[in-house]
Amino acid sequence: MPVELPSRDDLQLVRRTLEALPDVAEAEVFLIADGPGAAPAALVSGGHPQPEALPRTAHLGGAETGVVPRCLAVMDRAAMLAIAHTLHATGLFRGGRVHGWEEVAEALGAAPRHRWIVRRWLASDETLRPPSRRELATAMRDLDVARHELGYPAAMGRFFQAALRSLARLVRDEITLQSLLFSGGGMTTALGNYRDNLISRHLNKAAADAVAEAARTRGRVLEIGAGVGATTDAVLAAVDDVDYLFTDVSTFFLDAARERFRHRPGMRYALLDVNAKMTPDEPPFDVVLAANVLHNARHAGRTLAAIRELLAPGGTLVLIESCVEHHLVSASMHFLMSPQADALLPGFADIRQGQDRVFLSRTEWIRQLAALGFRDVRAEPAPGDPLAAAGQHVFTAVRGDHHPDPAPLLSKAAEALPPHLVPREIHTVDALITDRSHRP
Ligand SMILES: C[S@@+](CC[C@H](N)C(=O)[O-])C[C@H]1O[C@@H](n2cnc3c(N)ncnc32)[C@H](O)[C@@H]1O
Numbered sequence: 001m002p003v004e005l006p007s008r009d010d011l012q013l014v015r016r017t018l019e020a021l022p023d024v025a026e027a028e029v030f031l032i033a034d035g036p037g038a039a040p041a042a043l044v045s046g047g048h049p050q051p052e053a054l055p056r057t058a059h060l061g062g063a064e065t066g067v068v069p070r071c072l073a074v075m076d077r078a079a080m081l082a083i084a085h086t087l088h089a090t091g092l093f094r095g096g097r098v099h100g101w102e103e104v105a106e107a108l109g110a111a112p113r114h115r116w117i118v119r120r121w122l123a124s125d126e127t128l129r130p131p132s133r134r135e136l137a138t139a140m141r142d143l144d145v146a147r148h149e150l151g152y153p154a155a156m157g158r159f160f161q162a163a164l165r166s167l168a169r170l171v172r173d174e175i176t177l178q179s180l181l182f183s184g185g186g187m188t189t190a191l192g193n194y195r196d197n198l199i200s201r202h203l204n205k206a207a208a209d210a211v212a213e214a215a216r217t218r219g220r221v222l223e224i225g226a227g228v229g230a231t232t233d234a235v236l237a238a239v240d241d242v243d244y245l246f247t248d249v250s251t252f253f254l255d256a257a258r259e260r261f262r263h264r265p266g267m268r269y270a271l272l273d274v275n276a277k278m279t280p281d282e283p284p285f286d287v288v289l290a291a292n293v294l295h296n297a298r299h300a301g302r303t304l305a306a307i308r309e310l311l312a313p314g315g316t317l318v319l320i321e322s323c324v325e326h327h328l329v330s331a332s333m334h335f336l337m338s339p340q341a342d343a344l345l346p347g348f349a350d351i352r353q354g355q356d357r358v359f360l361s362r363t364e365w366i367r368q369l370a371a372l373g374f375r376d377v378r379a380e381p382a383p384g385d386p387l388a389a390a391g392q393h394v395f396t397a398v399r400g401d402h403h404p405d406p407a408p409l410l411s412k413a414a415e416a417l418p419p420h421l422v423p424r425e426i427h428t429v430d431a432l433i434t435d436r437s438h439r440p
Contacts, residue, residue: 005038006031010421014040017416018426021409025371032424039424044409045371053366055382056210056396061202068199069389071146072326075160078143079327081131082164083121088130089168111173113338116356118171120330123356127327140164150199156192159183163332170335177335187228187256194292195230199390204234206380206394207291207318212238214287214316214396219243222285222310224272225293227253229260231320235289236264245282247272249296274303284312291320295337295358299350301368308372311399317374323362324391334358362393375400 006014011029018027025045032041059065090107092099105118121127131139140161147157162180169175181189194200208231215221219242226232226246236244246257247270254269261267270280274290274297288307297303307317322329337358339347351364360368362379369377374397381387381394406426414422 006040006421011040014042014413014417014421014423018042018044018409018413018423021412024409025367029423040421041425041427042423043427044406045428053377053379053395055380055385056206056378057380059385060206060381060387061198061385064198065202065386067149068386071150072328072389074139074142074146075150076327078139078160079164079331080124080126081136081139082167083124083327083331084127084129085131085136086167086171087121087127093128093130108168108171110171113341114171114173114335117330117334117338120325120334120356124327150197151201152197153188153192155189156197159189159192160328160332167331177332181336190228191230194228195233199387199392200230201234202381202387203320203390203392203394204231204291205238207231207289207320208234208238210316210318210394210396211235211287211289214318215239215242220283220285221245221287221289222280222282223247224274224288224290224307225249225296226257226289226291227293229253229257231289231291232257232261236261242266244268245270245280245285247280249273274306278303278306278310280310282310284315285310286312286315287318288315289318292322294319294321295360297350298347300352300360300365301350301372304368304372304374308374308399313399315399317369317395317397317399319365319395320392321365321395322359322392323365325357325359326391329358365393365395369395369397373400374398 011031015027015029018024018029027042027044029040029042031038033039061068086108087093087104090104092104092107101115101119101122104122105115108118110118143160143164144157147160148154159180162183163170163177166175166180170177181193183189195204211221212235221235221239221242222245223232223235224247226248227250229246232244232246243266244264245268246254246261248254248257249271251271254271257267258269272278272280274294288311290307294300294303304317311317325334351360352358366377366379377395377397379393379395406428409426409428410423413426
């Protein structure tokens with residue numbers, strides 16, 4: 001008798017059954033083996049993703065943040081025009097001809113490691129129109145006025161102007177962004193970017209409040225990628241007595257922090273790389289803080305899973321992350337994300353792989369956290385807040401005790417499905433990257 005393989009409808013039934021189980025967010029169902037031995041198997045992501053994480057407060061800033069959307073739009077426009085100017089200076093686009101990104105990268109003399117940035121620039125329709133010299137000059141002046149309104153120090157204005165005027169040299173690797181960011185060897189510009197401006201002030205304050213709340217009863221804090229200590233400053237102002245492990249991948253920042261926080265009791269320092277085994281010889285932490293660093297993780301889900309293991313049950317994770325790739329970022333900070341040597345892409349192995357992007361979206365972070373069993377996931381600013389225009393968010397989440405476990409899912413599936421459709425194997429994963437068009 002010919003063997004009946006499970007049909008597409010059968011597999012759809014299995015998927016729906018699994019997705020209806022508590023603790024399952026999404027399921028992918030497929031057949032393993034063929035012929036008489038064929039049976040369904042499934043990958044499931046755990047936890048019910050929250051479509052909308054609640055903010056902790058309705059508005060992060062006061063009335064002063066009302067200027068944020070307009071000022072950022074002005075700064076972003078200057079970056080967009082500078083990118084367009086750089087692309088059009090190749091002479092390739094005269095007469096409206098269309099060129100492939102390889103040709104443009106070649107004409108720019110782009111270093112292989114920065115070619116992904118050229119692709120990003122070309123992906124935007126806005127960069128296709130060449131700006132006039134006057135338009136560009138006006139936009140650069142407007143950028144500096146907007147920068148001032150947002151409270152960025154003058155050094156930050158010089159940094160943005162230098163980066164935007166040097167895009168061709170940056171992309172050719174004739175100069176590095178680090179040399180502009182740390183020009184003169186000081187940290188003023190970097191602190192301007194991560195601390196001394198209206199946006200960072202409110203985000204760092206929100207993160208610090210969340211750390212202080214979680215550390216009130218529990219006092220062990222781990223900061224990852226603490227760098228110039230911009231968020232650290234806000235946290236230390238908000239907490240009294242904590243044991244604070246300040247970590248970074250670079251000794252340069254640890255040495256500077258040792259000096260900067262030398263009068264503060266309770267500070268300790270260590271190297272920690274989010275892409276290596278994160279097993280400091282330490283008891284679990286009550287709070288883990290990671291500000292503007294986790295986009296450096298090769299696989300955000302795996303790094304979050306490792307961070308979860310560093311937290312005590314009930315401990316709080318506080319993240320600050322950029323979630324929108326503005327032109328201003330593509331014309332500046334993205335150069336820090338290019339791979340070393342002659343690799344072609346930042347080495348992401350997660351949902352960003354092959355996509356010429358660095359940041360996860362707000363929804364992607366929320367889903368990652370929920371899929372890993374974090375609870376009480378919150379994200380600020382709220383969508384209607386003027387600060388949301390910055391595209392940066394503070395996420396907080398509490399480590400639950402629960403880990404997705406496939407064994408109970410199998411027995412629940414067996415109760416709900418006919419025997420020949422019960423998956424032979426169920427594997428839980430952090431999150432599924434689903435092309436819904438091919439789903440059964
Ligand atoms: C954008 S800075 C943010 C600095 C700081 N958190 C702040 O907001 O002021 C990113 C920091 O992450 C660190 N970093 C980069 N890759 C890292 C990695 N793989 N593991 C840990 N830290 C990393 C950098 O050295 C740098 O200090």
